[in-house]
Amino acid sequence: MFFRFGAGLFLVVLISLLGIAIEKRNLDLRRDLSRQHYRMDVLRDEHARLRLKCQQLAAVDRLFQTVEQDGTQLTHPTLPVTTPKPVDGGTGESPSEETERRIPLLFFERPLADPRMRETDE
Amino acid sequence: MTGHRSPGRQSGATDPTVKSPRQSARRPNWRMRFMAGVMTTLWIVVAARLIQIQGLQSEELSRVATRQHQIEVEVPARPADIVDRNGRLLATTVVTPSLFVNPSRLDVEPAFLQRLGEILELDADQLAEQVQRYGDKQFLWVKRRLTDEEVEQVIALDWPDSSYGFRDEFLRQYPQGRLASHVLGLRNIDGDGAGGVEQSLNHLIQGKPGVRRLVRDAMGRIVEVSFDPRLEPQRFETVQLTLDLPVQMFAEKALDQVALAWKPEAACAVVMNPQTGEVLAMASRPTYSPNDLANVPANAWRNQAINIVYEPGSTFKPFVVAWALQQGVLKPDDFFDCEMGEYQMGGRLLRDHHRYGKLSVTDILVKSSNIGMAKIGQRLQNAALYDATVTFGFGRPTGIDLPGELSGLLRPLKDWNGYSTGSIPMGQELAVTPLQLITAHAALANGGRLITPRILYGVEGNRADRDSLFLTSTKDPDIAVPATIVTGTVPEEIAEWVVEEPMVQVVERGTGHRAQLAPWTVFGKTGTAQKFDPQTGTYSETKYTSSFICGAPANHPKVLVLVVVDEPKSGETHGGGMVAAPAAAEILQRTLVYLRVYPDRDNRAAAAIIQSYR
Numbered sequence: 001m002f003f004r005f006g007a008g009l010f011l012v013v014l015i016s017l018l019g020i021a022i023e024k025r026n027l028d029l030r031r032d033l034s035r036q037h038y039r040m041d042v043l044r045d046e047h048a049r050l051r052l053k054c055q056q057l058a059a060v061d062r063l064f065q066t067v068e069q070d071g072t073q074l075t076h077p078t079l080p081v082t083t084p085k086p087v088d089g090g091t092g093e094s095p096s097e098e099t100e101r102r103i104p105l106l107f108f109e110r111p112l113a114d115p116r117m118r119e120t121d122e
Numbered sequence: 123m124t125g126h127r128s129p130g131r132q133s134g135a136t137d138p139t140v141k142s143p144r145q146s147a148r149r150p151n152w153r154m155r156f157m158a159g160v161m162t163t164l165w166i167v168v169a170a171r172l173i174q175i176q177g178l179q180s181e182e183l184s185r186v187a188t189r190q191h192q193i194e195v196e197v198p199a200r201p202a203d204i205v206d207r208n209g210r211l212l213a214t215t216v217v218t219p220s221l222f223v224n225p226s227r228l229d230v231e232p233a234f235l236q237r238l239g240e241i242l243e244l245d246a247d248q249l250a251e252q253v254q255r256y257g258d259k260q261f262l263w264v265k266r267r268l269t270d271e272e273v274e275q276v277i278a279l280d281w282p283d284s285s286y287g288f289r290d291e292f293l294r295q296y297p298q299g300r301l302a303s304h305v306l307g308l309r310n311i312d313g314d315g316a317g318g319v320e321q322s323l324n325h326l327i328q329g330k331p332g333v334r335r336l337v338r339d340a341m342g343r344i345v346e347v348s349f350d351p352r353l354e355p356q357r358f359e360t361v362q363l364t365l366d367l368p369v370q371m372f373a374e375k376a377l378d379q380v381a382l383a384w385k386p387e388a389a390c391a392v393v394m395n396p397q398t399g400e401v402l403a404m405a406s407r408p409t410y411s412p413n414d415l416a417n418v419p420a421n422a423w424r425n426q427a428i429n430i431v432y433e434p435g436s437t438f439k440p441f442v443v444a445w446a447l448q449q450g451v452l453k454p455d456d457f458f459d460c461e462m463g464e465y466q467m468g469g470r471l472l473r474d475h476h477r478y479g480k481l482s483v484t485d486i487l488v489k490s491s492n493i494g495m496a497k498i499g500q501r502l503q504n505a506a507l508y509d510a511t512v513t514f515g516f517g518r519p520t521g522i523d524l525p526g527e528l529s530g531l532l533r534p535l536k537d538w539n540g541y542s543t544g545s546i547p548m549g550q551e552l553a554v555t556p557l558q559l560i561t562a563h564a565a566l567a568n569g570g571r572l573i574t575p576r577i578l579y580g581v582e583g584n585r586a587d588r589d590s591l592f593l594t595s596t597k598d599p600d601i602a603v604p605a606t607i608v609t610g611t612v613p614e615e616i617a618e619w620v621v622e623e624p625m626v627q628v629v630e631r632g633t634g635h636r637a638q639l640a641p642w643t644v645f646g647k648t649g650t651a652q653k654f655d656p657q658t659g660t661y662s663e664t665k666y667t668s669s670f671i672c673g674a675p676a677n678h679p680k681v682l683v684l685v686v687v688d689e690p691k692s693g694e695t696h697g698g699g700m701v702a703a704p705a706a707a708e709i710l711q712r713t714l715v716y717l718r719v720y721p722d723r724d725n726r727a728a729a730a731i732i733q734s735y736r
Binding site: 027030031033034037038044045048049051052055056059060061064 | 297345
């Protein structure tokens with residue numbers, strides 16, 4: 001009799017505790033979700049700020065001004081004194097050749113439809 | 123509950139104190155019934171109450187409960203970023219705090235307001251007067267869109283929390299400064315677009331506000347923010363323009379040089395891809411920086427490319443020639459007697475700048491002979507001339523997505539007379555906007571297709587009502603583009619001939635020779651139009667509008683440039699070939715190099731030009 005009553009009471013308490021735990025977990029998760037949405041808003045604002053700053057610093061006008069005033073640096077960058085050498089002989093190309101700054105190639109758009117261009121190519 | 127029988131009384135005599143089994147059973151039954159009745163009544167009451175709460179009043183009570191623990195706040199949509207065709211940022215929005223006070227709870231010393239005025243650069247007396255005037259109110263803006271430093275200093279004043287607060291607001295920023303400021307326009311303090319694409323594309327940029335539900339506890343504290351994707355603000359991430367920022371900068375720099383050299387009233391430059399109608403650059407002088415609106419000259423607000431009209435002068439002549447060829451009244455190898463510089467046309471004496479005898483159609487355009495054009499006009503007559511102007515899109519707005527575009531001036535055909543037959547072919551008696559002119563020239567350059575010029579490249583983002591915005595979906599579900607409208611003008615062979623023969627010759631050996639570029643075959647046309655003087659009622663002898671339109675490569679034009687200079691003042695000359703052509707050629711050359719357009723003439727010259735830029 002006591003065992004049955006105790007078992008029934010235990011079950012009721014267990015289910016109640018389980019329900020409370022689930023409810024608490026649910027609230028925690030919802031709170032986390034709210035916080036994450038808030039963080040996302042803050043990060044979006046921060047992203048907009050940083051993007052703005054980045055674009056201001058890299059504004060086309062500013063970059064061209066620098067190029068026009070100082071000229072593009074076409075000289076080799078200063079290489080570190082201890083440049084690692086290829087252990088197995090590599091391809092025969094020295095590391096300094098790999099890292100040196102090259103003049104960009106002039107890739108012109110070629111109008112393929114133009115027959116005169118094809119003649120010139122031939 | 124059974125009764126106990128007394129052991130000493132076992133006789134048959136009846137003891138009145140002893141109850142019979144029936145009697146003793148009757149009382150408990152009555153109690154049980156009573157209790158059962160009470161319990162049943164209670165259960166019925168509880169059940170009735172449950173039915174009342176859960177059934178009859180459930181909606182109303184739910185509303186009350188929701189109102190008590192849930193509030194809804196409107197979330198404004200962040201305006202979409204504006205970027206150029208390569209994704210460079212032209213306009214973006216950041217969140218900044220704005221300061222408000224609660225005047226009814228504000229009880230501060232005058233010195234305090236003095237200090238606040240110093241921090242925020244406001245008039246302290248005016249601030250005090252406002253606080254006093256709205257003393258019974260609970261909300262008063264002090265200053266909107268504060269800087270971070272200002273916010274820190276205000277917080278350091280250590281006000282009571284209930285008397286002031288910050289509210290986040292959007293602040294529009296333009297990282298490229300004055301570049302393309304006329305195209306972009308502005309957003310006013312309330313976030314509405316004013317001028318430029320900010321106004322014309324406001325329906326795409328502004329978005330629709332959403333709703334966010336906040337759950338609060340018994341103390342009124344927010345404990346949860348519910349996010350429902352269906353209620354979030356509807357907005358596009360970016361609105362992409364057809365502008366190309368480096369090209370825009372070439373145009374702006376060239377105009378700066380024009381302004382410095384010729385000191386004009388105004389000037390503008392437009393760069394267009396004639397094959398697609400995309401505007402790559404649109405610049406005006408005078409100009410302003412949208413980030414610094416304190417010192418903007420009154421005439422700097424106007425976008426000269428669409429908000430002014432002028433007589434196109436000689437830049438209009440190629441359309442008349444093309445239309446005459448299309449109508450069959452002119453052949454490319456026809457010759458015209460240009461009367462050695464003077465021609466009496468009805469009651470009007472027409473003059474050329476130089477004395478020419480017989481000129482071919484090509485030479486009429488190369489020498490820009492007014493007499494030759496008047497004679498072509500005589501062949502066409504007014505009705506055909508009117509058709510030409512209408513067909514090439516004059517007299518009506520081009521339809522570009524920019525506000526305030528003028529339609530130009532094109533009088534009805536019934537108002538035309540004999541003068542018109544001579545004037546219209548010379549580009550007089552009608553007024554056009556620079557955008558109309560370059561759009562019409564683009565039609566010649568692309569083989570006769572008049573394309574609506576485009577400034578909107580596309581939009582990116584998932585807005586629910588995207589399909590209702592007249593945008594065409596692309597393969598990428600996130601990107602939509604505006605539709606393009608194309609109408610025919612003249613046959614392709616005629617358009618090609620006009621561009622590749624007379625207009626190339628204009629640059630090779632004519633008035634536009636300053637626009638020659640060694641690596642590319644350039645075509646162009648100069649224009650020098652006398653301005654109408656309203657005081658005298660005649661054309662001014664001192665005020666001119668100089669213009670030059672050019673493009674390259676002539677066999678398949680990739681770039682078209684128009685420079686219009688209004689009233690150049692310094693220098694003795696005012697011709698379009700002198701004033702506008704060098705600037706247009708500079709823009710064209712830099713753009714061709716930047717776009718890596720293959721040289722159709724001299725590859726080495728192109729390489730030399732590129733090296734000179736380094």
